[in-house]
Amino acid sequence: MPKTPIHDTNDRPVLFISDLHLDASRPAVIRLFIQFLRQTASKAQALYILGDLFEAWIGDDALRAEDAVISALRALSATGVALYVMRGNRDFLLGEGFSQATGAALLGDLHRIELDGVVVLMLHGDTLCTDDIEYQRFRAMVRDPRWQAQFLAKPAAQRLADAARAREESAKHNRSVDEAALDVSPGSVHRILREQGVRHMIHGHTHRPSVHRFELDGAPAQRIVLGDWYEQGSCLVCERGCWQLQELAL
Numbered sequence: 001m002p003k004t005p006i007h008d009t010n011d012r013p014v015l016f017i018s019d020l021h022l023d024a025s026r027p028a029v030i031r032l033f034i035q036f037l038r039q040t041a042s043k044a045q046a047l048y049i050l051g052d053l054f055e056a057w058i059g060d061d062a063l064r065a066e067d068a069v070i071s072a073l074r075a076l077s078a079t080g081v082a083l084y085v086m087r088g089n090r091d092f093l094l095g096e097g098f099s100q101a102t103g104a105a106l107l108g109d110l111h112r113i114e115l116d117g118v119v120v121l122m123l124h125g126d127t128l129c130t131d132d133i134e135y136q137r138f139r140a141m142v143r144d145p146r147w148q149a150q151f152l153a154k155p156a157a158q159r160l161a162d163a164a165r166a167r168e169e170s171a172k173h174n175r176s177v178d179e180a181a182l183d184v185s186p187g188s189v190h191r192i193l194r195e196q197g198v199r200h201m202i203h204g205h206t207h208r209p210s211v212h213r214f215e216l217d218g219a220p221a222q223r224i225v226l227g228d229w230y231e232q233g234s235c236l237v238c239e240r241g242c243w244q245l246q247e248l249a250l
Contacts, residue, residue, distance in 0.1 A: 051088025
């Protein structure tokens with residue numbers, strides 16, 4: 001795992017967001033995000049985007065440098081704000097082209113930081129939903145480098161069509177699966193915390209923002225779930241030792 005960044009929020013805040021699902025069909029959310037970058041994130045020391053920044057990402061070759069979101073991210077990182085992006089289940093094909101265009105550092109599936117002296121594990125969150133066996137099989141398939149190479153070799157129009165079809169299938173699957181299976185498995189949460197030797201976790205994916213406090217092996221532990229950006233924006237603000245989930249009005 002890469003070197004652990006250390007943040008002291010007494011200096012400037014550290015921000016965490018996920019599940020924006022940015023798409024041209026929802027221009028109001030794009031405007032809210034760009035406003036957030038210019039007015040809020042520009043005052044932070046770091047912004048962590050923990051997956052599903054985009055509704056779909058068919059490959060860096062489709063990237064347009066003049067795109068408003070790409071330009072706004074590039075402008076943010078140019079000010080000196082540290083920008084980190086994790087791949088989600090919708091934008092797992094984000095690559096070095098995106099990184100170079102925006103100035104964002106791409107994170108692996110697991111990444112830890114030290115926040116106000118506390119070691120925190122970050123992940124998108126889909127790997128915790130282990131009760132959804134069909135989804136985990138799909139995830140393993142699309143994360144296979146051979147599958148990705150075959151997909152990226154297709155014309156862009158075909159990739160767009162495939163991505164739209166996959167979203168339809170995902171929505172159909174979610175309607176057919178028990179609600180509990182779409183949430184994280186507590187056993188998976190406990191297992192990964194033990195494996196990583198940490199007691200604090202931040203993730204997205206489930207669209208169920210909350211702060212969960214529980215005991216792990218007789219000691220307190222905490223899991224913070226980030227919200228999505230559908231009816232409003234959502235951000236975890238860590239400032240002066242206080243960690244708080246905040247909503248952003250659309």
